[in-house]
Amino acid sequence: xxxxxxxxxxxxxxxxxxxxxxxxxxxxxxxxxxxxxxxxxxxxxxxxxxxxxxxxxxxxxxxxxxxxxxxxxxxxxxxxxxxxxxxxxxxxxxxxxxxxxxxxxxxxxxxxxxxxxxxxxxxxxxxxxxxxxxxxxxxxxxxxxxxxxxxxxxxxxxxxxxxxxxxxxxxxxxxxxxxxxxxxxxxxxxxxxxxxxxxxxxxxxxxxxxxxxxxxxxxxxxxxxxxxxxxxxxxxxxxxxxxxxxxxxxxxxxxxxxxxxxxxxxxxxxxxxxxxxxxxxxxxxxxxxxxxxxxxxxxxxxxxxxxxxxxxxxxxxxxxxxxxxxxxxxxxxxxxxxxxxxxxxxxxxxxxxxxxxxxxxxxxxxxxxxxxxxxxxxxxxxxxxxxxxxxxxxxxxxxxxxxxxxxxxxxxxxxxxxxxxxxxxxxxxxxxxxxxxxxxxxxxxxxxxxxxxxxxxxxxxxxxxxxxxxxxxxxxxxxxxxxxxxxxxxxxxxxxxxxxxxxxxxxxxxxxxxxxxxxxxxxxxxxxxxxxxxxxxxxxxxx
Numbered sequence: 001x002x003x004x005x006x007x008x009x010x011x012x013x014x015x016x017x018x019x020x021x022x023x024x025x026x027x028x029x030x031x032x033x034x035x036x037x038x039x040x041x042x043x044x045x046x047x048x049x050x051x052x053x054x055x056x057x058x059x060x061x062x063x064x065x066x067x068x069x070x071x072x073x074x075x076x077x078x079x080x081x082x083x084x085x086x087x088x089x090x091x092x093x094x095x096x097x098x099x100x101x102x103x104x105x106x107x108x109x110x111x112x113x114x115x116x117x118x119x120x121x122x123x124x125x126x127x128x129x130x131x132x133x134x135x136x137x138x139x140x141x142x143x144x145x146x147x148x149x150x151x152x153x154x155x156x157x158x159x160x161x162x163x164x165x166x167x168x169x170x171x172x173x174x175x176x177x178x179x180x181x182x183x184x185x186x187x188x189x190x191x192x193x194x195x196x197x198x199x200x201x202x203x204x205x206x207x208x209x210x211x212x213x214x215x216x217x218x219x220x221x222x223x224x225x226x227x228x229x230x231x232x233x234x235x236x237x238x239x240x241x242x243x244x245x246x247x248x249x250x251x252x253x254x255x256x257x258x259x260x261x262x263x264x265x266x267x268x269x270x271x272x273x274x275x276x277x278x279x280x281x282x283x284x285x286x287x288x289x290x291x292x293x294x295x296x297x298x299x300x301x302x303x304x305x306x307x308x309x310x311x312x313x314x315x316x317x318x319x320x321x322x323x324x325x326x327x328x329x330x331x332x333x334x335x336x337x338x339x340x341x342x343x344x345x346x347x348x349x350x351x352x353x354x355x356x357x358x359x360x361x362x363x364x365x366x367x368x369x370x371x372x373x374x375x376x377x378x379x380x381x382x383x384x385x386x387x388x389x390x391x392x393x394x395x396x397x398x399x400x401x402x403x404x405x406x407x408x409x410x411x412x413x414x415x416x417x418x419x420x421x422x423x424x425x426x427x428x429x430x431x432x433x434x435x436x437x438x439x440x441x442x443x444x445x446x447x448x449x450x451x452x453x454x455x456x457x458x459x460x461x462x463x464x465x466x467x468x469x470x471x472x473x474x475x476x477x478x479x480x481x482x483x484x485x486x487x488x489x490x491x492x493x494x495x496x497x498x499x500x501x502x503x504x505x506x507x508x509x510x511x512x513x514x515x516x517x518x519x520x521x522x523x524x525x526x527x528x529x530x531x532x533x534x535x536x537x538x539x540x541x542x543x
Contacts, residue, residue, distance in 0.1 A: 004035045005327070006304060008063070008318055009354075010311035011041045012439045012452075015048045015423075019380035020309040020354040022057060023373050024330060027361055028307075036307075039063040041318050045437050047423025047455075051379040055372045065319040066304060068265040070282055073301055075291040078281060080105040083112065083248025086141040088240065090247040091119045101279035101292065104251050108288040110258065110281055112251030117278075119250065129163030131242060132183055135249035139203075139226065145244040146205065146230040146237055152217055153203075153226030158183070160202040166238055171195035185237050190216060197225055205241075207234045258283050259293055269298055310354040312337040312346075315441045330357055332392075333531055336443075352393035355380030359400045374407035379419060386455075386492050387416040390528045420492050424456045428468055435472045435487055442535065444542050447505065448482040451538070453530050459491035459523070463498055466521050473502045484509055484542070486534055488527065497527040499534070505542060512541035 007025050009017025021038035028036040038060040044052070052059060080103045081090065090102055094116045104112035128134060132142075139155045142148065162181030169177065171191060178184060180200040186192045188210035196204050197219050203226045206212060212220075212227065220227045230237055258281045259268050272280070272295060282291035306324040313336045314321050321338065328345040329337060332354050337346070349357050355377045362369050369377065381401045385393035388401075405412050426434060439452035456462050462469075473485050483505045490497040500521035501509050510517040514524070527533055 003302075003305065004037050005307060006037050006039050006063070006324075007307040007309060008039045008041060009309050010316040010440060011318075012437055013040050013042050013044065013048065014310075014438045015045075015051055015383040016353045016355055016380040017310040018044065018048050018060065019051065019376045020330065020358055021060060023355065023358050023369065023377050024307065024309055024361075026369070026373050027358060027365075027367070030367060031365055037061065039318075043433075043437075045423065046425070047383060047419060050422035051376065051383075051419070054379075055375040057372070057376065063318060066306065066322075066324040067320040068301065068304070068323060069261065070259050070263045070265065070268060070293065071261040072265070072304065073293065073297045075282055075293045075297045076279075078103055078289045078292045080108070080289055081247065082106065083251070084138050084141070084246045086137075086145050086244050087119055087247055087250060088145045088243035089141075090114065091116070091243075094119070099279070099292075100294075101277070102247065102251075103281050103289050103292070104248050104253075105289055110256065110283065110287070110289050112248060112253040113256055113277075113281065114247055114251040115278055118252075119247075129165075130161050131245055131249075132158040132164065133161040135245045137244050137246060141244040141246065142203075142205075142228060142241070145240050146228065146232055148205070148228045148230040151206075151212065151227040151229055152220045153224075158202070162202050164238075164241055166234060167192050167196055168234075183241070185234055185241070186210075187234060194219070197223055201225055203228060205230060205237060207232060207237050256281070261285070261290065265298070265301065268293075272298060309358075311440070312348070313442070314338045315443060330354055332357060334535070350392075350394070352388070352390060352397040353381045353384035355384070356397050356400050359404060360396075363403070368407060369404070371408050374404040375410065378404040378408055378410065378412075378415070382412070382416045382419055383423070386490070386495075386528055387413070387420075389492065389495055390532075391526075392529045392532050420455065420457060424454075424458075424492070426454070426456070428465055431465060431468050431472050432475075435469060435476060440530070441482070442538075444539050447484065447542050448480070449484045449486070449535075449538050449542070450476070450480065450482050451486045451488075451530050451534055453488040453490060455490050455492055457491065457493055459489065459494060459496065459498060462489045462491075463521070463523065466498065466500065469500055469521070470502060473500065477503055484538060486538060488530060488534065490528055495528060496523055496525045498523050499527060509538055509541045513537050 007021045009021050025036040025038045040060040079099050083104045100116045102114050137158045160181040165178055165182045165184050167184050167186040178199050181202045183203040184196045184201045185205045187207055193216050205228045209231050260283050279292045279294045281289050282293050284290050303325045305327050307328040309330045312329045312331045330347050332351050359377050381397055385397050388398055434454045442449045477485055484503040487500045488497045498521050
């Protein structure tokens with residue numbers, strides 16, 4: 001099974017984050033061995049949703065934590081059988097599949113568990129002579145185990161209580177040993193067969209393919225005695241007959257230990273250490289058996305491998321990132337990367353978007369992205385650079401965007417206006433999601449700083465909702481207990497932003513950005529970049 005390598009952007013994903021994860025997965029599939037899966041760490045914004053729909057991509061899988069769960073294990077396919085399978089068939093199946101445990105199911109729902117050890121133990125158990133009746137053994141099981149043919153009667157359950165007997169003594173000497181409703185094994189001697197019928201046995205088993213006379217068959221039919229013919233000897237018949245008992249009779253049905261796909265591996269390991277079972281059923285959220293888990297699967301588990309794009313700080317990445325092994329980072333932000341145990345591939349460039357770096361990688365390898373991937377990368381560059389208006393944008397971004405636009409068959413300015421229009425429409429009802437949307441959290445001199453940004457093509461309308469933005473920001477801070485929350489509402493065409501700051505260190509940051517800052521937010525011309533213009537000011541203010 002190929003190892004899956006996950007590629008993720010930052011929390012509160014924007015277009016660059018999502019597009020870079022999808023495009024880099026496509027690039028890696030063309031240049032490396034392995035399975036590469038783009039994932040996302042949050043809800044998509046309107047702009048990103050528009051881009052994915054425009055170019056025909058499904059949203060990446062949502063992953064909330066890298067903490068290992070049962071579904072991350074390469075567990076076995078479950079070996080499920082019905083409760084009526086014979087013990088004989090069950091043992092052969094386990095040996096054939098080289099497994100140790102069967103799960104008794106009906107319509108994929110678990111009813112019992114039986115292990116190879118349980119089945120071997122059944123050979124040594126001293127069962128009651130009436131076990132075929134007690135276990136409601138199907139006649140079909142008897143026929144399969146004995147390789148028998150039903151000469152008289154119909155296939156059904158052993159429906160009358162009787163003991164298993166071998167008719168070995170002369171009829172006159174076995175008056176007390178062969179009784180009504182018994183299951184009797186006899187040979188080819190007709191007087192023994194006739195005597196068994198006289199005693200109204202329930203099943204008469206003829207060994208070594210003994211051929212009964214027409215008289216015996218008619219008498220058996222009249223007395224409602226089932227007649228089975230087997231090629232086996234009397235010894236083998238007597239030995240194998242108890243193995244016709246259904247496996248459900250020998251299975252454990254109470255206090256079953258099961259695990260679920262979404263169960264944390266830490267919890268599973270603790271439970272497995274305490275128990276003695278060779279294998280455990282794995283269930284999905286509808287209680288259907290979907291796999292079989294053993295200690296070997298837990299021992300074989302390795303941390304998932306992770307590639308970070310468009311970020312390199314743990315605070316901005318997936319929860320429980322320490323449960324993963326980071327093998328690559330592609331980013332265009334400041335470096336505050338998590339520690340790694342081994343050298344990794346780390347590409348960090350001062351360009352306008354991570355998509356610019358990934359576009360370069362395609363061209364450096366002599367590859368041309370497909371028109372759909374080119375459209376995706378172009379969208380990310382235009383979004384992150386605000387169509388090259390942002391101070392983070394450099395000439396290289398424009399060159400790459402021009403090259404991608406030709407592949408995608410798009411006019412850059414026309415498409416940029418479509419993109420911004422799709423992503424900037426909002427009302428008061430959207431404010432809560434906007435302040436929680438494109439947000440990054442930074443640790444600055446021991447303080448937690450949250451910086452968010454949203455875009456508009458009508459800043460005056462946004463300014464009229466300033467109090468609503470502040471209220472929503474304070475609600476976020478009440479949950480996060482962070483020190484500063486700076487939020488930019490950026491007018492793409494006018495190239496200015498409404499900057500609102502909340503939090504315990506609000507005054508300190510406001511005073512550092514502008515000495516004449518009054519109450520509320522402040523419209524600042526040419527303020528476009530969170531990374532290059534706001535974050536450095538916050539860092540200096542708190543230092």
